[in-house]
Amino acid sequence: MVGMPGEALRVSRAQWRRSLSDAVRAAFAYHHERNAFYRAQCDAVSPSDIGDYADLHRIPLLPVGMFKQAGAHVLLTAGLADIETEIRSTGTGGVPSVARRDALTTTRASVGIIGGYRDLFGISKGAGVFLCPSTAEVPEMGMVKVFNLLTAMLDDHRYLVRNYSFDPEEALAYLRGWEGRMTRHIIGPPFIIARFMRFLELESVSLTLDPESMIIMLGGWKQYTGRSISREEFNDKARRFLGVDTGRVRDMYGMIESNMLAIECEYQRKHVPPWCYVSIRDIADPAVELQPGKTGGIAILDALNTAYPGFLLSDDIGDVDESDCPCGRTGQTVRFRRRRQGAELGCCAVSIEKYLDSNEAVAECELVDVAGRR
Amino acid sequence: MPRFSPRVIDHFTNPRNCGRLEKADVAAFVGNPVCGDQILLTARVREDAVSEIAFEAFGCSASLAVASILTERLTGMALPEIAVVEPAQIADWSGGLAPDQQHVAILGADVSHRLAANYRDGTRDDIPVSAG
Numbered sequence: 241m242v243g244m245p246g247e248a249l250r251v252s253r254a255q256w257r258r259s260l261s262d263a264v265r266a267a268f269a270y271h272h273e274r275n276a277f278y279r280a281q282c283d284a285v286s287p288s289d290i291g292d293y294a295d296l297h298r299i300p301l302l303p304v305g306m307f308k309q310a311g312a313h314v315l316l317t318a319g320l321a322d323i324e325t326e327i328r329s330t331g332t333g334g335v336p337s338v339a340r341r342d343a344l345t346t347t348r349a350s351v352g353i354i355g356g357y358r359d360l361f362g363i364s365k366g367a368g369v370f371l372c373p374s375t376a377e378v379p380e381m382g383m384v385k386v387f388n389l390l391t392a393m394l395d396d397h398r399y400l401v402r403n404y405s406f407d408p409e410e411a412l413a414y415l416r417g418w419e420g421r422m423t424r425h426i427i428g429p430p431f432i433i434a435r436f437m438r439f440l441e442l443e444s445v446s447l448t449l450d451p452e453s454m455i456i457m458l459g460g461w462k463q464y465t466g467r468s469i470s471r472e473e474f475n476d477k478a479r480r481f482l483g484v485d486t487g488r489v490r491d492m493y494g495m496i497e498s499n500m501l502a503i504e505c506e507y508q509r510k511h512v513p514p515w516c517y518v519s520i521r522d523i524a525d526p527a528v529e530l531q532p533g534k535t536g537g538i539a540i541l542d543a544l545n546t547a548y549p550g551f552l553l554s555d556d557i558g559d560v561d562e563s564d565c566p567c568g569r570t571g572q573t574v575r576f577r578r579r580r581q582g583a584e585l586g587c588c589a590v591s592i593e594k595y596l597d598s599n600e601a602v603a604e605c606e607l608v609d610v611a612g613r614r
Numbered sequence: 615m616p617r618f619s620p621r622v623i624d625h626f627t628n629p630r631n632c633g634r635l636e637k638a639d640v641a642a643f644v645g646n647p648v649c650g651d652q653i654l655l656t657a658r659v660r661e662d663a664v665s666e667i668a669f670e671a672f673g674c675s676a677s678l679a680v681a682s683i684l685t686e687r688l689t690g691m692a693l694p695e696i697a698v699v700e701p702a703q704i705a706d707w708s709g710g711l712a713p714d715q716q717h718v719a720i721l722g723a724d725v726s727h728r729l730a731a732n733y734r735d736g737t738r739d740d741i742p743v744s745a746g
Contacts, residue, residue, distance in 0.1 A: 310671055310678060313627055320623045321616060326674045328650060335672045336650030379714060380649065380674065 241514045242352045242544070246359030248514035249569040253562075256514065256570050257293040263543035264517055265290045268299050271549040275317040278302070278549045297519050297529035301539050301553040307337040307497050315548045318342040323547060327382045329496045339382070339497045342547040348515075349499040349544060353389050356513055360503040361454060361490065363425070367396040367418045369411050371428030371436060372592060374399035382496030383459050383589060387427055390456065395422055401592065406432060408439035415447060423450045426482070429459030429589035430469050430491070437474075440481040448483035455484050458492040458501075459589025460576070493576050497552055499544040502574050509565050509573040517541040518560050518574045526553055532562040535577060555583035619709030622679040629678065631668045631685035638668075642729035643739040644721055651677040651718065653725045655684070659733055663692045676708070676715040680722045683707050688726065697730035699723050 241248045241259060248259065269287035271278050281300045289298060306315060313320070324343045328336040341349065357363065368390065373381070375388045377399075391397045396418065400411050411426075418424050426433055426449075433455060440447060455478055461469045475486045487506040494501040500518070502510035512518050521537040522528035530536045538558045542550030558576040565573060618626070638656035645652040651673030658666040667688055671681035687707050688696055701719035704726075705711045711719055732739065 308672065310632065311629075313629075313675075313678075320618050320626050320675055323675065324617065328674070330650035335652065338674060340675065378649070 242348050243355055244359075245352060245355045245513050245515075246569075249359070249511060249571050251570065253564075253570050260514060260517055260543075260571075261290075261293045261296060263515055264296055264299070264541050267541075267543040267545065267550065270546065271317050271551075275315075275549060277314040278317070296517050296541060299541055299551050301526065301551050302549060304337070304495065304497050304552050304554045307339060308335050312338065316340060317549065318547045326380055327385055327496045328380045329382050337497060340547055341545070345499065345545050345547045350389060352499060352513060352515060352544060353386060353501050354392065356501060356503050357390060357393060360505055360511065361393075361456065363390070363393045363454070365393070365395050366423035366425055366452070367414075367421075368394045368398075368425040368427050369414050370397055370399045371401060371406065371411065371426065371432040372399065373401045373404070377402065382494075383429065386458060386492075386494065386501060387456075390427060394425070401432070404592070406435070408436050411436055412440075412445065412447065415449070423452045425454045425456065426484075427456045429592065430457045430461050430474060431459070431463055431589060431593050433457060434469050434474055434477070437477040437481045441477070445481075447481065453482070453484050453488065455482070455489045456492070457490065458494065459592075461491075462579070462590075464590045464593050493574060495540070495552075495554060495556070497554075498540045498542045498550055500540050500542055505565060505567040505569065507566050509561065509567070510575065511565070511569050512560070512572040512574050514571060515543045518572050520558070520560055521553065523557070523580070532560050532572075535559045537580060538574065538576070555580045617712055618675065618679075619711070621683065621707075621709035622676055622711075625679035625682040626675045629669075629682040631682065632670070633668045634670055635666060635668045640729055640733040641739055642725050642732050644725040644728055646673075646717070646721060649673065649717070651721055653677065653681045653684075653721060654739075655681075655688075655725055655729050657688070657729060657733075659693065662694075663690060664688050664696070664729075665690075674715070674718070676711060676718040677721060680704060680708055680718045681725075684722055684726065688729075693730045693733055696726050697734075699726040 272287050285298050322342045323340045324346050325341045326338055328338045330336045372384055375384050378384055398414050415424050475489055478484045478489050490504040492503050493510050500516040502512050504510050519539040520530040521539050523537050538554045538556040540552050556576055557578050561573045635656040639659045641656045643654045654670040656668050657664045667685045669681040669685050671678045701723045704719040704722040
């Protein structure tokens with residue numbers, strides 16, 4: 241399941257439900273037995289109550305905001321001595337959310353994400369410009385950590401946001417330098433790739449990438465200013481200014497507290513990895529699970545995590561689709577719609593954008609306000 | 615060397631002096647705007663030395679532990695001494711910090727210096743953090 245998520249996402253729906261339920265149930269039992277704080281939240285449910293897929297929604301959830309609290313140590317099932325990585329995300333509020341992973345979870349997540357990249361992107365060579373800071377510059381930033389795993393599959397790459405400044409000329413120079421030698425990819429949060437395309441538009445630069453080129457994104461479409469980037473407009477510009485077809489423009493959705501990275505297929509549906517179950521909850525009463533297709537609070541039940549219970553109620557609003565995807569994968573696809581009312585706009589991309597915007601070098605590449613056109 | 619020293623593990627798991635003092639004589643806040651680590655110290659001062667101190671902190675485990683360790687170490691310390699606390703001293707108090715945790719020692723030194731300076735100058739920091 242972890243090493244070959246592509247296979248696990250192509251089994252029959254009944255088999256997918258069975259293996260997912262087994263994995264999530266085992267994870268629930270693991271944390272219920274070892275984590276006194278979590279067990280105390282489970283007064284009405286025990287592992288023996290979780291029989292099959294229909295019972296998964298009964299597993300108690302932890303609000304994701306708890307990862308920002310000073311007393312977050314109570315969330316840990318593993319001791320701090322066993323924690324290997326701390327990944328963080330900082331939103332507009334400035335208080336970081338910190339997710340601590342032990343060695344087993346780190347291994348599982350790394351293998352699982354790379355397996356997802358292999359399945360959904362099929363990349364094993366080429367060159368990429370990463371329009372974000374490097375892991376050396378921001379070693380604990382979740383989004384960058386997830387992007388960084390992609391470099392293992394490329395022959396060359398460059399991180400082009402340094403000291404929170406981005407020079408689109410430099411990105412252009414690298415892409416031109418690799419032309420005819422390697423398939424070129426662009427990786428980064430949507431807002432900065434949109435800035436790059438805006439630069440190409442303003443400078444009337446003609447750039448056609450390669451037939452297998454991809455644009456790979458993570459970080460959300462909402463800017464720290466509250467404006468949204470239009471996906472349709474983005475796809476259109478990717479085609480016009482970079483020569484990349486919509487089927488090769490791929491967004492991803494995830495959150496640092498979970499090992500779920502939902503990656504888009506060529507039909508732009510974000511596939512939930514086989515070790516996670518996304519449960520949509522009634523916004524007024526999170527104990528109530530909504531049917532696929534209904535919009536509500538996104539909860540994620542992640543079977544990989546041994547550091548803390550990966551059963552999370554997020555601040556995101558969205559929906560799931562359990563119909564078979566034309567790409568041939570079964571399981572769930574998830575669609576993020578917006579943040580919960582009152583929740584801060586929070587992600588790594590927002591943090592990068594906020595600091596980039598303080599740099600005059602990118603002032604000329606400001607995005608136009610597209611919010612009114614949505 | 616393990617990633618976390620036994621002292622950091624102890625203070626992270628059992629934080630001391632956590633919270634915010636009411637009617638504190640001085641408050642000092644330091645935050646790293648990029649990574650988001652934040653430490654707030656509030657203290658009462660008697661005869662130019664810290665008599666009581668509390669912390670609020672957000673961020674990585676080492677940040678939370680160092681904030682707790684600071685409250686123990688700064689209690690009873692004279693403000694002129696606090697004004698010159700070195701990052702190396704804080705790393706030592708923490709039982710050692712891994713290379714990627716060294717920024718926490720700097721953060722700890724910065725907030726200590728700020729506490730001493732704020733008391734000397736009679737300034738109060740805006741406090742953007744909420745009680746944890």
